[in-house]
Amino acid sequence: MVKKKKDLPAEERILDAAKKVFLEKGMAGARMQDIANEAGINKALLHYYYRDKEKLFELVFMSESQKFFPKINRIFESDETLEKKFHEFVEEYVNELRLNPYLPWFVLNEINRDPDGFLLKIMTGENRPRPMKFLQQIEKEIKLGNIRKVDPRHILLNLLSMTLFPFIAQPMVSRILGMGNKEFEQLMEERKKTVPAVMMDSIRKKVQ
Amino acid sequence: MVKKKKDLPAEERILDAAKKVFLEKGMAGARMQDIANEAGINKALLHYYYRDKEKLFELVFMSESQKFFPKINRIFESDETLEKKFHEFVEEYVNELRLNPYLPWFVLNEINRDPDGFLLKIMTGENRPRPMKFLQQIEKEIKLGNIRKVDPRHILLNLLSMTLFPFIAQPMVSRILGMGNKEFEQLMEERKKTVPAVMMDSIRKKVQ
DNA sequence: GTCTATAATTTGATAGAC
DNA sequence: GTCTATCAAATTATAGAC
Incomplete structure (x- = not known):
């Protein structure tokens, strides 16, 4: 029982x-x-x-911000390829946020309310976001000539943006596009494929 | 004086x-x-x-939501090409949000707080977001074979996400990347180019 | 541990002098 | 129109019975 x-x-x-x-x-x-x-x-x-x-x-x-941040580190600090990391990132966050859609709004909200309070605590803790290895990996791939020359910070921003924003803006997005809850979830499910695809297209070298 | x-x-x-x-x-x-x-x-x-x-x-x-929304309509309902619209959208919002960085947070926040109150008012007013013409334009380009076959809603979401999210998440983003205000503004300025570029790469037909 | 009742504090709103 | 002083309502926090 x-x-x-x-x-x-x-x-x-x-x-x-x-x-x-x-x-x-x-x-x-x-x-x-x-x-x-x-x-x-x-x-x-x-x-x-x-x-x-x-x-x-x-x-x-x-407790909630610990759910939100460490995921980033585990994925970003692994030894996988960039493509794999894009897929894992979107996959994991969409899954988490389907269960907990208010999470990013909540975290950003309170950080906005008191940038030097909680944010500082988070940023000095073990679980602070550490994007450095990820950014360096991008730079290395650029040097090797494997991907296009782009500012790694924009890559990171694009990935975070396309994954998290739809959940933050869900009420507005659903209304604008005339969707119910089921349709919204379906659309988020699709993003597991479309977002990594966009990310890859943005760094892949163009065919001459 | x-x-x-x-x-x-x-x-x-x-x-x-x-x-x-x-x-x-x-x-x-x-x-x-x-x-x-x-x-x-x-x-x-x-x-x-x-x-x-x-x-x-x-x-x-x-008054603030009227600043936020009508911009979308004027751009999306014009007769310009998709590429031009991407550029105009990012250009105008980055300019507006540099002066008024809390705007998207504020609007989304209150819509989230009371989805059927203000949201309903906005959504029935003259200035409600009307993305239909934009979505149809994308579908038409797909039919003409000018761009890749992708769900227009993802295109719209990607554009909104990459443009608005960095401002919503500014305190967190600045801390994570170790940026001051000047550097953040510089990065946002760069997005006027990088975001439309990503958008175009995501719809342009791949060379065989 | 859990409750009811109540105190203390914060905050929104008003009355009335000038 | 603008202010000081005050009230009323909402909300957090505590006292004390069981």
Whole structure:
């Protein structure tokens, strides 16, 4: 018999609820009452376990940003070819973000709110994004004459942009293109192929 | 003698201040006191001129989203070639967002907060995004055999992504790549060339 | 540990003098 | 029109019973 959500201890239920509410509404928009309702307990217990809103938020933010960033490093610091890395990157992020579509919005949102607070913590931790090896790999391929001469930073930006932006802009995109949830998911599934293809076309040497 | 900010009537100073504060912090994070301070007056005047926070916010949001969206339509509904449209799009948005870097974050943020409120208003107004002509133009070029066969929606997504995302993610991007403001602006300037180039490479027929 | 009730704080909004 | 002082409402946080 698998445990139901209701059977989890309150401490965990609260954390799960906090994740959900903070991810959707951000620090400023979230209400302690919403979290209590979502967890099926009352506000007092929130403070009993996690002292105050700030502490609870910090816990959620740190845990979620760790989900968001280390993925980048594992892929970018491997010894695979660029093409393989493009595919892995899009594949993994689309899969993660299908389950957790608010994640990039949440992370960017709070970094924007307080660039020198959490961002600094993340950037000094073990799990900070380390794109250097990836950028150097591109430069090496250029020197070897295997790919076109382009600023590696634009390559990185393009990959991040095309993968993450659609999720950040989902409500707008869906409305503009007149899509439902199913269609949006289908479109994101397709991006596992189209994005790496665009990336490769942008670095592959042109036929003379 | 050019008018200084301080010389503007209070009503306008308030609106300017509200734009600044709402754009940076969003509806939930903004404080009426912040706006009053920014405008150099007291809270009571805010209510005297604009009744309440909601009304003031709606005014700012409508005015800012009109800056954000109509640009798309003017470019996408013209009779230019796809290549010209790519260039114009990136050129105009990079120029606008250099002056107003919080704009896309602000718009997407509030649409995310309340997808059926403001979003609905925008989507039914004269200035709603109308990508249809652009999508049809792509389909026509495909039929004519001028470009590769690709889903037009991915083309549109790629263009929006690569142009807007770097601004949304600026604090993170700058930190990751170790850039200051000047370097970031320089990089965005370069995107006026690199992004259209990537777009063209992604649709141009491959040489056999 | 968990609850109800309540205090404390923050923030939006108004009253009234000038 | 603009200000100070104040109120009202929303929200976070705590006290104390069980």
